[in-house]
Every structure is written in structure tokens, then in C-alpha cells.
Amino acid sequence: MDTLKLMALDAQDLEIISAHVQDAVFKVEGISYTPRTGSFALVVNRFVWEKTVGGDAAAAKKKTNERRRAVIGFHRVTAVRSIGFSRTDTDAVLSLLALRFEPKGEGPDGVLELVLAGDATIALNVECIEVQLADTGGAWETAFRPHHPES
Secondary structure: OOOOEEEEOOHHHHHHHHHHHOOEEEEHHHEEEEOOOOEEEEEEEEEOHHHOOOOOHHHHHHOOEEEEEEEEEEOOEEEEEEEOOOOOOOOOEEEEEEEEEEEOOOOOOEEEEEEEHHHEEEEEEEOOOOEEEEEEEEEEEEOOOOOOOOO
């Protein structure tokens, strides 16, 4: 099985997870936050970049693209804010572009931003970086490959 399981405990680790979830899509209904436990999660359909960019040579020759169901879990979350989309529109589909961390002072706490397409953002106040990415299902072929024009 070629499922992905990653954990980030610092900014460098977070960059790796961010690269793997770039262009993941999810519905607002796939967002969950449990303040009591400090857990925030997203159920996403991530684009499998590792098979298209210098990854699997056989897949690159076939020129197929894949998406895979995954969960991104954020721990030690103390507050959640969002801008640029309605949290009540549970059928809205959002596209995740990047994960960024901005530390507060010199401690491990800060703001972890989920940068979304359309100038939308989800900001998580966190005690420290503790993020997990896990594929939860099989892959399926998609004809669409995300494209980012050069600035």
C-alpha cells in the first residue's frame, strides 16, 4: 500500500505536509473543531503530487493524475477563526493552497494558517505545531491537474 502518513512538529516538517496537501479540496462540512480536546481536523481529497512530480516514473509516463482521501489533524488548538467563506454553507467546496506558521515571540505558540483559494483563510491559534496527515482511502484517477501560473 502506498498510503501517506506524516507528522509535523516544527516549521520545516509543516512545509513538507503543506507540499503534500497543496490543492487538496474539501467541503465545509469536512471541517471539525473540538475545543475541549484542542483538536481541529479536515477531511480532504488531496492531489497526489508525489506521483506526478519526480515521484513514480510509471505514473508520470501514463500521465494520469490521482486524488486520495486524507485527514489532516491539528492538535493543541486554542482558537479557530475563518474569513472569506461561510461556515454555514456546508456544501461549499474549498481548495487548500498552503499551510503556514507564524510564531508569537520566541515560544513554540503561534498562528497556523490554512491558506485557501479565493483569498479565504482559516487561522488556528496553537500552543505548538503538532499536525498529522494520513491517507484514509484508496486513490482514484482524475483528469484535472491543478495548475498555478507563474507570477
